Amino acid sequence: MNISERTTQIKNRFLQFKDWEDRYKELIQLGKSLAPYPEDKRDEKFKVKGCQSQVWLYPEFKEGRVYFHGDSDALLVKGIVGLLTSVYSDATPDEILSTKPEFLKEVGITEHLSMNRSNGLAAMMKQIQMYAVVFKSMSAQKV
Numbered sequence: 001m002n003i004s005e006r007t008t009q010i011k012n013r014f015l016q017f018k019d020w021e022d023r024y025k026e027l028i029q030l031g032k033s034l035a036p037y038p039e040d041k042r043d044e045k046f047k048v049k050g051c052q053s054q055v056w057l058y059p060e061f062k063e064g065r066v067y068f069h070g071d072s073d074a075l076l077v078k079g080i081v082g083l084l085t086s087v088y089s090d091a092t093p094d095e096i097l098s099t100k101p102e103f104l105k106e107v108g109i110t111e112h113l114s115m116n117r118s119n120g121l122a123a124m125m126k127q128i129q130m131y132a133v134v135f136k137s138m139s140a141q142k143v
Contacts, residue, residue, distance in 0.1 A: 001090075002091075002095070003087060003088070003091045003095045003096070003099050004099070006086060006087045007087055007099065007103040010083060010086065010087060010103055010107065011103055011106055011107055013026065014026060014027075014107035014108070014109075015106075015107055020108060020112050023107065023108060023109070023112075024076070024112070027076060027079035027080065027082075027083065027109070028075050028076060028078075028079050029079070030079045030082040030083060030086070031072070031075055031076070031077075031078030031079035031080075031081065031082045032075075032078075032079075033082065034070065034071065034078065034081070034082045034085070035069070037056060037058070037069055037070065037071035038058065038069060041056065041058040041069065042056055042071070043056075046058045048120070048123050048124050048127050049123060050119055050120060050122070050123030050126075051072075051077065051119075051120035051123050051124070052116040052117070052119075052120055053072050053073055053074035053077040053120065054072060054073045054074075055070070055071070055072045055077060055081060055120065055123075055124060056070060056071045056072070057069075057070045057081070057085075057124065057127050057128070057131075058070070059131040059135070061135045061138070061139075064092055064139060065090055065091060065092055066088070066089065066090075066091060066092070066093060066096060066131060066132060066135055067089045067090060068084070068085040068088055068089045068128065068131075069085070070082070070084070070085045076117070077117070077120060080109070080117075080120075080121055080124065081124065083104070083109075084101075084124055084125070084128060087099070087103065088128050093132040093133070093135045093136035093139070094132075094136065096128060096129065096131075096132035097129060097132050097133070097136070101121075101125055104121070
């Protein structure tokens with residue numbers, strides 16, 4: 001499944017709910033379903049700066065694709081981490097860089113976040129994009 005199909009899947013998953021409260025519950029459920037985060041990666045260098053909650057985002061780069069692992073100590077934020085990692089994992093750096101997080105607005109998540117949570121979301125997106133830039137640069141140097 002490509003990144004575009006994953007964003008469509010996320011939109012379908014969340015737009016089936018008519019009100020924010022049900023989407024909120026679904027977001028928390030998504031966070032609870034995240035694979036366990038590797039304890040050895042719960043390190044300062046994988047911590048996302050700019051989040052009110054503690055958020056870790058660990059990338060792997062295999063065969064030209066980026067895979068993200070994430071976690072947070074806050075349920076809602078963990079759901080946002082799950083949402084972002086489910087969309088942006090298993091994608092090339094170019095796909096990540098060309099896929100703006102419009103799907104978050106389309107499903108109504110961004111309009112219901114507090115200023116602090118919105119800032120945290122922006123910090124997570126920036127971190128995902130920075131990893132993509134680094135991996136793109138690394139793969140260009142190998143050629």
